Amino acid sequence: MKETADQARLGPEHRELLGQVLDKWSLEVLDRLCERPRRFNELRKAIPGLTQKSLTTTLRRLERNGMVERVVVSTRPVGVEYRIARLGKTLQDLIDALLSWSATHLPEVERARERFDAAES
Amino acid sequence: MKETADQARLGPEHRELLGQVLDKWSLEVLDRLCERPRRFNELRKAIPGLTQKSLTTTLRRLERNGMVERVVVSTRPVGVEYRIARLGKTLQDLIDALLSWSATHLPEVERARERFDAAES
DNA sequence: CGGTATCCAGTCCGATACTG
């Protein structure tokens, strides 16, 4: 082969998976569940801006992908507890790294944005 | 403090930043540009399914956030080269980790999905 | 070659109302 192979390092399936796991709210939900199990409304309150509908959708998707477990607690009235699953734990370090990266580099990114916005005359 | 603080570990700005950098196509574009600088159409061909419009949008956003640099090459006809910027390089290890995670755990995730889909009667 | 402009269909998301 004379040229670089240019093979895709990930197919559509990988893109889909990362999209489902790293999406807008999933990161934060997973992060919270890594700390400890949480109830539905507890999660809702812990993450400002997250609506009930989006939380439901996010949790279903994470559950389907084996990232979290849904446990019905037989109290009165019934409660539902979500906890991180084994497969979800394998993401914990990655999530921490992402949040750290974001915290560290946000100021630089903001400066880059200002420069860019100023340049586009 | 008697209860956990429940403070958000990241505000909306961090969510936005991660959303712009980790989105569907950005990961793959950044990954390619980490290897070496690329031309517009070279990128386009290297990433199946990515349309011209989406590539343009993705590159603009990455440029604005200081992740990539756009260099006009004075050839005939003119070419445009994209290269990873210093700030973008700080993501390289993270991106590698994400792609590896995806490659490693996709089979398990698929089994989890089958189980879930079978269970929901 | 590397875009921009426009249109248009599909999807997402919040608000609201209702349920076991």
Add this chain to the structure above:
DNA sequence: CAGTATCGGACTGGATACCG
């Protein structure tokens, strides 16, 4: 408490045509 159902508006993404 923890959802489901539904609806309208915003946003996204693809197809196409054209430009420097």
